[in-house]
Amino acid sequence: MSTEGATTPLEAEAGARPEAAARATAATPCGGDPRAGARTAARPAAATPCGDAGGAVARPRRSTAQRVVDHVVAAVYAVACFGAVLAPALAVRWSVFRSDINGVAGRDVVAASVVVGAGHAAVAWARLRCEERTAARRSHIWIASLNALVVLALSASLLVLVVLGLFPDEHAAIANRGLPVVVLWAGLQLVAVALAEATGRLVFWWLEPHPAPHRACRWGVLPSVRQLAGGLAARLGVRRLAPRLGFRRLMVWRSPAPAPARPPADRTRQL
Amino acid sequence: MNRREFLAAGLGVAGTAAAGFTLARGVWPVLAEEDLVPGEAPDVRLRPQAWETTDERVSFAAIGDNGSGGRQAMAVAERMAETYRSRPFGLVALLGDICYYGNFADRYHDVFRRPMTPLIDAGVQFELAIGNHDAELHHSDEGLAQIEAELRLLGTPGRYYRTTHGPADFFYLDSSTPGVFGDAASDQLEWLDDELASSTNQWKIVALHHPPYSSGHHGSTPGFDEVLEPILTRHHVDLVLAGHDHDYERTHPIDGITYVVSGGGCKTTPVGHSDFTAVADSTLQFLHVDIVGDRLVGTSIRPDGSVVDTFTLRAREGR
Numbered sequence: 001m002s003t004e005g006a007t008t009p010l011e012a013e014a015g016a017r018p019e020a021a022a023r024a025t026a027a028t029p030c031g032g033d034p035r036a037g038a039r040t041a042a043r044p045a046a047a048t049p050c051g052d053a054g055g056a057v058a059r060p061r062r063s064t065a066q067r068v069v070d071h072v073v074a075a076v077y078a079v080a081c082f083g084a085v086l087a088p089a090l091a092v093r094w095s096v097f098r099s100d101i102n103g104v105a106g107r108d109v110v111a112a113s114v115v116v117g118a119g120h121a122a123v124a125w126a127r128l129r130c131e132e133r134t135a136a137r138r139s140h141i142w143i144a145s146l147n148a149l150v151v152l153a154l155s156a157s158l159l160v161l162v163v164l165g166l167f168p169d170e171h172a173a174i175a176n177r178g179l180p181v182v183v184l185w186a187g188l189q190l191v192a193v194a195l196a197e198a199t200g201r202l203v204f205w206w207l208e209p210h211p212a213p214h215r216a217c218r219w220g221v222l223p224s225v226r227q228l229a230g231g232l233a234a235r236l237g238v239r240r241l242a243p244r245l246g247f248r249r250l251m252v253w254r255s256p257a258p259a260p261a262r263p264p265a266d267r268t269r270q271l
Numbered sequence: 272m273n274r275r276e277f278l279a280a281g282l283g284v285a286g287t288a289a290a291g292f293t294l295a296r297g298v299w300p301v302l303a304e305e306d307l308v309p310g311e312a313p314d315v316r317l318r319p320q321a322w323e324t325t326d327e328r329v330s331f332a333a334i335g336d337n338g339s340g341g342r343q344a345m346a347v348a349e350r351m352a353e354t355y356r357s358r359p360f361g362l363v364a365l366l367g368d369i370c371y372y373g374n375f376a377d378r379y380h381d382v383f384r385r386p387m388t389p390l391i392d393a394g395v396q397f398e399l400a401i402g403n404h405d406a407e408l409h410h411s412d413e414g415l416a417q418i419e420a421e422l423r424l425l426g427t428p429g430r431y432y433r434t435t436h437g438p439a440d441f442f443y444l445d446s447s448t449p450g451v452f453g454d455a456a457s458d459q460l461e462w463l464d465d466e467l468a469s470s471t472n473q474w475k476i477v478a479l480h481h482p483p484y485s486s487g488h489h490g491s492t493p494g495f496d497e498v499l500e501p502i503l504t505r506h507h508v509d510l511v512l513a514g515h516d517h518d519y520e521r522t523h524p525i526d527g528i529t530y531v532v533s534g535g536g537c538k539t540t541p542v543g544h545s546d547f548t549a550v551a552d553s554t555l556q557f558l559h560v561d562i563v564g565d566r567l568v569g570t571s572i573r574p575d576g577s578v579v580d581t582f583t584l585r586a587r588e589g590r
Contacts, residue, residue: 087294091302095538096343106342109308139276146283154290157298164307168372172309172340172381181309203279 335514
C-alpha cells in the first residue's frame with residue numbers, strides 16, 4: 001500500500017500496521033490534549049481504556065460549543081451519581097426528621113454518603129471526560145453512563161435495604177460491639193460505587209469497536225462468546241457447527257502472527 | 272445504531288424505568304418508614320421502685336409497635352426512661368409488635384432488653400398484648416411457638432389475661448384474626464365478658480393490638496364493631512389502648528369509651544382524620560397515664576419530650 005501524495009486516514013494506517021499506530025498514539029496518552037496529536041478527519045478505529053497507549057485517539061476537532069456541552073453533561077452526570085448515592089441516606093434522615101428526634105440521629109449516614117458520593121462524582125466526571133476523548137461515538141459514552149447510573153441507583157439503595165432489613169441480628173451485633181453503623185453504611189455504598197464503575201467501564205468497552213483479531217491480539221481483546229463456542233464445538237468434534245460458530249476466526253485469533261507478505265506481482269507478466 | 276448499541280441502550284432505558292419505579296415506590300419509602308439503622312441503647316440509671324401504687328393511685332406507660340431495635344426505638348425508650356425520672360411508673364403496657372425483622376427469641380436482647388434496660392433494672396413490670404408481627408396472623412405452629420417464647424420471656428401469663436394495678440383493671444386481648452374471629456374466638460370473648468362483669472375496680476382498661484377505631488394506615492379493624500364493641504360497651508369500659516397503626520390517635524368518647532392508638536414506638540405512617548377523631552398525629556411517641564382517684568390523665572410524649580396530646584377522663588358514676 002502506498003501512501004505517498006495522499007491523505008491517509010489514521011484508521012487505515014492502524015489497520016495495516018498496528019505497531020505503527022501504537023507508536024503514533026503513545027505520544028498522546030489519554031488525559032493529555034488530544035489535539036496535540038496527529039489529527040485527521042477519520043473516526044478512530046478503536047478506543048481502549050484510559051491510560052492504554054494502544055488506542056487510536058484521533059478524532060475531529062470539536063467546536064467550542066461541543067466542548068462546553070461535554071463539560072456540562074459530565075458535570076450533570078456527576079451530580080446525578082452524587083444524588084444516587086445520597087438518596088438512601090436522605091430517606092433515612094427524612095424518617096428521623098419526621099419523627100422529631102433531636103440531635104444528630106441520621107446525620108452520620110448522610111455525612112458518610114456525602115463523602116462517598118462526592119468521591120464517586122469526581123471519579124465519574126473524570127471517567128466521562130476521558131471517554132469523551134477516546135470514544136468512537138458519543139452515544140457509547142451516554143449508553144454506558146446510563147447503565148452505570150442505573151446500577152448505582154439500584155445498588156446504593158437496595159444493598160442498604162437488603163443488608164439492614166434481612167440481616168438485623170448481624171448488624172445489631174456489630175452495633176452492640178461498639179462499631180459505628182456508619183462504617184457498615186459507607187462500606188455498602190462503596191460496594192455500590194464499585195459495581196457502578198465496573199458496569200460503566202465494561203459497557204463502554206463492549207460498545208467500542210475493537211481491533212479485528214488478526215490485526216491486534218493484545219491483552220484485553222478477548223474472543224466473542226460465539227468464537228469460544230465454535231472452538232469448543234470443534235474440540236468436541238462437532239465439525240458441522242464449528243464453522244458456523246466462528247471457529248475459523250477463533251483459529252485466526254489464536255495465531256496473531258501476521259500472514260507472510262505476498263511476493264510482489266510480476267508486472268512484466270501482466271504487461 | 273448497531274446491535275450492541277441497541278441492546279445496551281434498551282437495557283439502560285428499561286433499567287432506568289424499572290429502577291425509578293422500584294426506588295420511588297418501594298425502596299425509598301421503606302427506608303423512610305422503617306427503623307433499620309441500629310441504635311445505641313439508652314445509658315440512663317434510674318432509681319428502682321420509685322413509683323407509688325395504692326388503691327387510689329397508679330401510673331403506667333403504654334407503647335406499641337416498638338420492636339425494631341433501631342435508632343428511633345432507642346430514642347423513644349430513652350424518653351420513657353427520662354420520663355420515669357420525673358413521673359415514675361411501675362408498669363408498661365406493650366401494645367404488640369415488639370419484634371420486627373426476625374424471631375423474638377433471637378432478637379430479645381436487641382428489640383427489648385437493650386432499649387428497656389433502664390426500666391427493667393428499675394423493676395418496672397411489662398405486660399404484653401400480642402400483635403401480628405409477634406406471631407403469624409393465623410397462628411401456625413411456628414407462630415404459636417413464637418408467641419409462647421414471647422410470653423415466657425416477658426413473664427406474661429397467656430394470650431389473653433387480666434391484671435389489677437391500684438384502682439385499675441387491665442384486660443389484655445389477643446386481637447389476631449383467630450383470636451377474635453376464629454373457631455376458638457368464643458373462648459376469649461366469653462372470658463372477656465365474664466371478667467369485665469366481675470370487675471369492680473374504678474377503672475376498666477382494655478389493651479389490644481388491632482385498633483377498633485383508627486384513621487391511620489390500617490384503619491379501624493373490620494368486624495370489631497360487631498364482635499368486640501358490644502361487650503366493651505355493655506360493661507362500661509373506660510379506655511381502650513391499641514397499636515398497629517404507627518401514629519398517635521385519640522377518639523372522642525364513643526358510647527362512653529375513649530379509644531387511643533399509641534403505635535409510634537419506633538416508626539411512623541401517615542394518619543388522617545375521621546368523624547370520631549379528636550387528635551391524630553403521625554409521630555414517634557409513647558403514652559404516659561396517671562390515675563389518681565376518679566381522674567385519669569393521659570399524656571402522649573414525643574422522643575424530644577414535647578407533648579402530642581393531654582387528655583383527662585373522669586371515672587364513671589357509681590364506681
